[in-house]
Amino acid sequence: MNTRILTALLALFLFVSYLQGQTQQDSISTTQQTEQQVPKVQQLEIPIYKLFSTQNMWTFIKLDTRNGKMWQVQYTVNTKDHERFESTLNSSSLLYSWEEEINGRFTLYPTTNTYNFILLDQINGRTYQVQWSINRNERLVIPIY
Numbered sequence: 001m002n003t004r005i006l007t008a009l010l011a012l013f014l015f016v017s018y019l020q021g022q023t024q025q026d027s028i029s030t031t032q033q034t035e036q037q038v039p040k041v042q043q044l045e046i047p048i049y050k051l052f053s054t055q056n057m058w059t060f061i062k063l064d065t066r067n068g069k070m071w072q073v074q075y076t077v078n079t080k081d082h083e084r085f086e087s088t089l090n091s092s093s094l095l096y097s098w099e100e101e102i103n104g105r106f107t108l109y110p111t112t113n114t115y116n117f118i119l120l121d122q123i124n125g126r127t128y129q130v131q132w133s134i135n136r137n138e139r140l141v142i143p144i145y
Helices: 002-037
Strands: 049-053 059-064 070-074 085-090 107-109 116-121 127-131 139-143
Touching: 049 085, 049 127, 070 139
Parallel strands: none
Antiparallel strands: 049 059, 059 070, 070 085, 107 116, 116 127, 127 139
């Protein structure tokens, strides 16, 4: 009789161990499947925003490297707030859809003209003339064909 109880306990122990191992294996498999289905978060190895200096020591151009949006950033060491501002150069994406956005897609290249840069889409090669200015009506971003 003790042998039967001992055998039953051993069988029960082996059965429970098998079920526990099977549950762990199922959990690992489910985790691996979930990791494959969920898109990985894009790392900031390539920044979304970059600042490009101009030949004017007070002015930078801030570029959203994903979509080509740009702002003119001016700072000052004075306490006058009206000399410190950020104004829009280009508020519209230069892409057809947000799905095309990739960190680092756009970059700026200075020209020998103080107020002009060339914006390059590094994926499709499109170029744009970017002109910054203190005067709103002299700012522009236009394609170069």
